[in-house]
Amino acid sequence: MKKITLLFILFSGCFVNAQRNCGMEQKMQQIISDPVKRQLHLEYQQKFEQELLRISNNTQYRSTQEAQSPENVNATIRIPMAFHFPSVSPSASTTLKNCLRALAQNQVNSLNADYNATNSDISNWVSASSFYPTVPGVGSIDVEFVIATQNHPAGTGITNGTVAVTFGTDFLNGADEDLTWAGYMNVVVRNEGGILGYSPLGGYPSAGWTVVLNTWAFGSGSGCTGYVPGVPPGSGQTGINKGRTLTHELGHFFNLNHTFNGCGTNCNLSGDRVCDTPPSSVEQYGCPSPGSITSACGTNKVLTMNYMDYTDDACMYMFTPGQMTRVQAWYNTISSEFNMTTLSNNEVVKNNFNIFPNPNNGTFTIRFNDLSDDYSVEVFDISGRIVFEDYYTQSSNLEQTISIDKPSSGVYFVNVKSGSSIITEKIIIK
Ligand SMILES: [Zn+2]
Known part of the structure; x- marks a missing residue:
């Protein structure tokens, strides 16, 4: 040895x-x-x-x-x-x-x-x-x-x-x-x-x-x-x-x-x-x-x-x-100065919404550029535990405020599902 x-x-x-x-x-x-x-x-x-x-x-x-x-x-x-x-x-x-x-x-x-x-x-x-x-x-x-x-x-x-x-x-x-x-x-x-x-x-x-x-x-x-x-x-x-x-x-x-x-x-x-x-x-x-x-x-x-x-x-x-x-x-x-034409459209066009503020205290807003379908929002903590979920119709406002009940600080993931697409964004709760 x-x-x-x-x-x-x-x-x-x-x-x-x-x-x-x-x-x-x-x-x-x-x-x-x-x-x-x-x-x-x-x-x-x-x-x-x-x-x-x-x-x-x-x-x-x-x-x-x-x-x-x-x-x-x-x-x-x-x-x-x-x-x-x-x-x-x-x-x-x-x-x-x-x-x-x-x-x-x-x-x-x-x-x-x-x-x-x-x-x-x-x-x-x-x-x-x-x-x-x-x-x-x-x-x-x-x-x-x-x-x-x-x-x-x-x-x-x-x-x-x-x-x-x-x-x-x-x-x-x-x-x-x-x-x-x-x-x-x-x-x-x-x-x-x-x-x-x-x-x-x-x-x-x-x-x-x-x-x-x-x-x-x-x-x-x-x-x-x-x-x-x-x-x-x-x-x-x-x-x-x-x-x-x-x-x-x-x-x-x-x-x-x-x-x-x-x-x-x-x-x-x-x-x-x-x-x-x-x-x-x-x-x-x-x-x-x-x-x-x-x-x-x-x-x-x-x-x-x-x-x-x-x-x-x-x-x-x-x-x-x-x-x-x-x-x-x-x-x-x-x-x-970055030449963005060197990326394909699939790489450039990803989301149709912003989440703010980020970091936040557990309350944040999702703002859509437009809504062409109903959508759902799920929030997971880093261990995959779901801490929030809800469903919204196409007639909803373009802005949706989400509040997580008594959140611990840390990294969370927000899944926004609409039609067949799911986009996951990371947020930080302080
Ligand atoms: Zn160095």
Whole structure:
């Protein structure tokens, strides 16, 4: 048994640096040193600050006035993605290409779970939260990352109906941006040595900017045999095996800084500039127990399970609401730059209704754009227990207020059934 353990340790040790290491700061150094890029960066950040202020004020207004603005719940955000494997030859086997396409989808699935807070390990927060009294809860955003399938750039050879996954395209000789792929949320997967990946802090799709991931930090599972011999994606790194490097790097693309970006007295201006993430100045690695590390900034505990720290994939599982407000503000700043014609209609047209406010206290409104049929509403808690159901006729008002009796706080799912369609939306009850 001892021999087996030793062999395992030796085998694990063959791989590169076992700690998370992100290249965002080096990337920003490059951008700041280029006068043109620096100026553009500053202009975007200025627009972002205005938008952040606007939606933060709206949130305060809504929470105090219970105003039922449709803006309270944005329609599901859809983000068209493209994945690029520059080191995989276009003549690689169909088996390998299909495996990498599946791995890209696997990566997208975990992104969607993490950003919507539907990841299976989010429940760990229930017991961890007592160590973090200033963190109001788990943050989420109603977003759907989708691998684009339509109207791909000319010359790329990808036909309509085929996912935007490229092989052997030399992404501008190894650069991080390529105007050919402007309008997509690009991810380039390539060998990056010891770092797991990087992104600019606040990226823009109109410039064809990308998030870069190291091969072994991409996706989860057993990877794809034959990709990079010995270090297949998703299987090459102890602790980096659940696809969360992309969750972290996309956080940077959507203007989230590291949670360990420093102390300071004004949370709006210092540290990560998110007021509900406890300040920290030292990155954390591995898998610390919740509440086990006191911040160098004061008496608070380090939020080691936040995606924007450096802990192992299995031990990071949440954003905060303040982080998601910043992500929303960055999305609003750049949303017009995404090329939505790259998604099929089926992907774009999903709902005909909004639910607001969300989060709420158990009372919320469903507003339909139109009613062409009778409909029913069911609300389930996370364990699948039904907590509300009712039936409404087509002649009902376009707005229906739903009240759940004595709800516990947490994640709930609202099923709206009409005709043969069922749409499920997530709500959070505080
Ligand atoms: Zn980072």
